[in-house]
Amino acid sequence: MAVEAESLELENFIPYRLNRLADAVSREFARIYKDRFGLTRPEWRLLATLGQYGTMTATDIGAHSSMHKTKVSRAVTALERRKWLIRETSETDRRIENLRLTKSGSAAYRELVPLARQFETRILQGMKDSDRQSVLAGLAALEKSALGG
Amino acid sequence: MAVEAESLELENFIPYRLNRLADAVSREFARIYKDRFGLTRPEWRLLATLGQYGTMTATDIGAHSSMHKTKVSRAVTALERRKWLIRETSETDRRIENLRLTKSGSAAYRELVPLARQFETRILQGMKDSDRQSVLAGLAALEKSALGG
DNA sequence: GCGATTTTGTTGCACTCGTAACCATCGAGA
DNA sequence: TCTCGATGGTTACGAGTGCAACAAAATCGC
Numbered sequence: 001m002a003v004e005a006e007s008l009e010l011e012n013f014i015p016y017r018l019n020r021l022a023d024a025v026s027r028e029f030a031r032i033y034k035d036r037f038g039l040t041r042p043e044w045r046l047l048a049t050l051g052q053y054g055t056m057t058a059t060d061i062g063a064h065s066s067m068h069k070t071k072v073s074r075a076v077t078a079l080e081r082r083k084w085l086i087r088e089t090s091e092t093d094r095r096i097e098n099l100r101l102t103k104s105g106s107a108a109y110r111e112l113v114p115l116a117r118q119f120e121t122r123i124l125q126g127m128k129d130s131d132r133q134s135v136l137a138g139l140a141a142l143e144k145s146a147l148g149g
Numbered sequence: 150m151a152v153e154a155e156s157l158e159l160e161n162f163i164p165y166r167l168n169r170l171a172d173a174v175s176r177e178f179a180r181i182y183k184d185r186f187g188l189t190r191p192e193w194r195l196l197a198t199l200g201q202y203g204t205m206t207a208t209d210i211g212a213h214s215s216m217h218k219t220k221v222s223r224a225v226t227a228l229e230r231r232k233w234l235i236r237e238t239s240e241t242d243r244r245i246e247n248l249r250l251t252k253s254g255s256a257a258y259r260e261l262v263p264l265a266r267q268f269e270t271r272i273l274q275g276m277k278d279s280d281r282q283s284v285l286a287g288l289a290a291l292e293k294s295a296l297g298g
Numbered sequence: 299g300c301g302a303t304t305t306t307g308t309t310g311c312a313c314t315c316g317t318a319a320c321c322a323t324c325g326a327g328a
Numbered sequence: 329t330c331t332c333g334a335t336g337g338t339t340a341c342g343a344g345t346g347c348a349a350c351a352a353a354a355t356c357g358c
Contacts, residue, residue, distance in 0.1 A: 006259055006262060007200055007201045007262065008197060008200070008201060008262045008265050008266065009201065010194070010197050010198060010201055010214065013197075013265065013269060014174070014269050014272060014273075014284070014288070015171075015174045015175055015178045015265075015268070015269070016194070016197075016214075017288050017292065018167070018170055018171040018174055018175075018288070019171045019174075019175055020215045020292075020296070021167055021171070021288070021291055021292060021295060021296070022164075022167040022168045022170070022171035022172075023171075023215065024215075024295050024296055025163070025164045025167055025168075025291075025295050026164060026167075026168055028295070029164045040314085042314095042315095045159070045165070048157060048159050048162075048165075049159060051156055051157070052156045052157060052158065052159055057336075057337095058336070058337065059335085059336060059337080065159065065165075066169045066172065066173075068315080068316060068317095069336085069337070069338090070315075070316065070317090070337090070338080070339085071314090071315075071316085072337090073337060073338060073339090074314090074315095074338090076337095077338090093323075093324065093335095093336085094322085094323060094324085095322070095323045095324070095335065095336040095337070096323095096335095096336065096337090097336080097337075110155055113155060113156065113157045116157055116162065116164075117157065119164070120162060120163050120164070123163060123291070123294050123295055124163075124294070126294060127290050127294060128290075130286075131286060131287070131290035132290075133283075134282075134283045134286035134287040134290060135163070135287040135290055135291055136287070137279075137280065137283035137287065138280070138283040138284040138285070138286065138287025138288065139163070139166050139167070139170070139287065141276050141277075141280035141281075141283060141284055142170055142174075142272070142284055143166065143169075143170060145272050145273070145275060145276060146170060146173050146174050146177070146272055147169070147170070147173055189343090189344075190344095191344090191345095206306080206307095207306075207307065208305085208306065208307080217345080217346060217347095218306085218307070218308090219307090219308080219309085219345075219346065219347085220344090220345075220346085221307090222307060222308060222309090223308090223344085223345090225307090226308090242305095242306090242353075242354065243352085243353060243354085244305065244306040244307070244352070244353050244354065245305095245306065245307090245353095246306085246307075
């Protein structure tokens with residue numbers, strides 16, 4: 001039997017709790033964009049980023065959505081194959097590709113946004129107001145501490 | 150440019166924020182057990198669970214630490230190969246294997262626990278008291294809402 | 299008892315991921 | 329103009345993952 005003083009309560013350990021939560025929430029949310037459109041998570045993120053910001057380069061998207069550049073690259077290829085986005089090589093710097101959603105891509109995005117909002121609402125509803133505030137304040141504090149926020 | 154009313158602010162979207170946080174925190178924490186012992190995440194979780202609870206079966210560990218049974222199975226194989234745990238087939242039910250740490254396994258666990266505590270402290274320190282409380286209350290509220298908590 | 303079902307744990311397979319190496323292009327400086 | 333380092337993006341490869349199928353053992357129902 002473990003000696004209490006020397007053991008670690010995993011269920012109270014913040015990295016573990018964060019992981020478990022993110023895993024469960026992601027998995028459930030993924031059902032929405034996966035069932036409806038067969039998107040992967042990186043593809044959803046790419047769609048969401050382009051839907052929000054309009055035109056961006058792959059590097060910018062990676063920095064902004066916390067995805068490794070290979071993930072972005074593969075997601076771009078996938079959405080391009082679907083004809084949901086187009087690349088336009090920059091006139092002034094031919095290394096750069098400006099990405100933006102096509103009509104079909106925008107349509108999919110507009111269809112997903114309310115589902116995403118609804119999903120988030122479902123998580124937050126049923127909480128006390130004070131808990132909702134704790135969630136937001138807690139996430140912000142963790143981001144400030146763990147990311148460069 | 151995206152129309153505000155129809156777009157989703159990814160950086161305020163809870164599933165995204167959770168994922169990004171968990172990813173960053175995990176990645177950083179993984180450096181500790183990876184650099185020191187070459188453990189993978191499932192292996193660390195297995196070690197931590199056995200260290201905390203003493204003896205368990207693979208199924209119990211999976212349920213308790215939120216790992217798929219194949220993850221557990223592979224982690225068990227890996228730690229067994231290191232001679233950090235032993236399996237003892239139950240006398241009364243020969244499907245079941247009771248797992249427990251060996252002396253070397255326990256030693257590694259005892260070496261990792263303070264590093265884990267220290268890591269968590271580093272995340273929380275520098276926060277205002279109220280923020281620390283928000284983190285704990287927020288995690289608890291999310292767990293209750295998103296897991297079966 | 300005895301066949302059907304359930305439970306415990308493992309393995310084959312296809313897919314995803316990050317690292318590192320790579321190609322193409324750009325900008326700075328000699 | 330000609331390198332050389334930096335930058336944008338892609339790809340080969342090894343490691344990790346979940347699903348589904350599986351074997352072995354236990355339990356249920358008759």
